[in-house]
Structures are given as structure tokens and as C-alpha cells.
Amino acid sequence: MRILIVDDEKIKRITLADDLAAQGHEVVAAADGAEALVRLEQERFDVVVTDLKMPGIDGLELLKRIKQGPLAE
DSSP: OEEEEEOSSHHHHHHHHHHHHHTTOEEEEESSHHHHHHHHHHSOOSEEEEOSOOSSSOHHHHHHHHHHSTTOO
16 A cells, blocks of 8 residues: 655654555655655555644645545546
8 A cells, every 4th residue: 555644743653654664655755745745646545644733735635635626536
């Protein structure tokens, strides 16, 4: 499973990514919502795990854009 982790706190992002990778998942990490949107335009993911409170594009806005934008299927 391809998973995108989005969190502005580096230690949380790395820890979660490492744990999921150890479970056999392919994991990509993004430091904020803007980076996540760029990744989503370039790659396909099965799951997005996002922090809700982030500067700029927060997690709820990110999920809204994913659902409503050209990325939605």
C-alpha cells in the first residue's frame, strides 16, 4: 500500500513513516499541505494520513482539496 504522511512536525512524520514502512508499506512524507498537493499531482497513493493543525494548508483543507480537485476520482 502506498501511503502519504503529511505532518509539519518532523519527528512525528518520520516516526510514523518508519513504523508504516516497517509494516511493509511504501511511504512518502510531506512537511505541509502544499508539498502534499505537489506529491499528489505527481504520484498516486492509496491512503493519505495528515495532521489537522498545520500552518498554511491545514489537514482539513488538504482533504477538502483532494476530494474536490482534479485528484478526485
